[in-house]
Amino acid sequence: MAGFDVAFRFKTYDRELVTLCISAMRRRARKLTIRFESKLVDDAAWIALNGNTYQLDIYIERLRRDLPTLAEAAHSTRTPSSRRNAAAGLVEIITRYRFGAYDYSGEPWIPTLRALTKPLTSSIHEIYPGAQTGLAERMFVTMDLLASWHFGEVPAPVLIEEVHTASELLLKAALTGGTSRMTYAQLVGTGLEQGVFDYYSFRVTQARASVGAHEAFRARENEDAQLLPSLKDERRQAKHDGSGDAAGWLHANFWAVARVLEGLAHKARHPPGGADAA
Known part of the structure; x- marks a missing residue:
């Protein structure tokens, strides 16, 4: 088994959007037999994911494809396109944790959810010829x-x-x-x-x-x-x-x-x- 934790902060007006995304993440984790835990406290969220390597990569790709569209249904002061971008920003945070991109940060620091038009993406299969x-x-x-x-x-x-x-x-x-x-x-x-x-x-x-x-x-x-x-x-x-x-x-x-x-x-x-x- 492999796994990693995700922690991030969000603005108060994004709470419903974050709640919706976490619910969708839980449902998709269940289908892929990935162990999923989450906690939402004030303006911060914590998620724990456990599964084999390919399961986790497939799971993140599923989130990349689904969450931006689902986020449009959230009640928010953001515009629909901004909700999509915020969900894409959440997928980027998850992706960065998956590959240890935040390891350089001090223990007290966690990223803040931001809307992104061109988020970082990952691939299930690594075909990089140079x-x-x-x-x-x-x-x-x-x-x-x-x-x-x-x-x-x-x-x-x-x-x-x-x-x-x-x-x-x-x-x-x-x-x-x-x-x-x-x-x-x-x-x-x-x-x-x-x-x-x-x-x-x-x-x-x-x-x-x-x-x-x-x-x-x-x-x-x-x-x-x-x-x-x-x-x-x-x-x-x-x-x-x-x-x-x-x-x-x-x-x-x-x-x-x-x-x-x-x-x-x-x-x-x-x-x-x-x-x-x-």
Whole structure:
């Protein structure tokens, strides 16, 4: 189990808005089997959240999508748009606590709820290939659609198409040498040859790892590389033949393909021989 506490102050006129948001947070925590506790005293609120890492990240993404709209129903002197922004400000506070962004602050200090037009956001799946690849903004689309899958908000064929495109772009960014004329299968094969799928082994050096550990890493690399042709076949059936079982493929392979995209993004961010090579 993982967890963290959230504490913040708010203006008196935001009390009903905060109460409404906390009630909505409690309901969503129950659906995601996250332990939720809260306390509201005068102009301050305290919330405790406990669940596994992915549950908490999925939960925060659910709040990011829901709370601004729900906040419009609160009685408040704020305008509807300001209520939305205040709820977005609350999600930012929660996000910052989730990643320890307030750890530098002294013990007595807690943030005050403020309306934000561009709040800090987080991602359930971390596909950050680095600015030098030119894919950073493009991968936000992929991360958003992957998050939408958790909430049943994206059709399976659409997500299959997206993750196929993302994997192709990331493979090209991670590989050295010319890739423009390569087929998808050639990209995967060359990726295996160049060690693009060895994003696990950077955690353990050759000197420290046992033979068994390296065998396990190699098996995982082959497993991940074999997943991509399966993805390609499912995409072809869905897009060109109107057949296949995109939803079934994703239910069976979603976490594995998300892991592959995260790993390929890591390799694109740390190319072989680069200053930051793993």
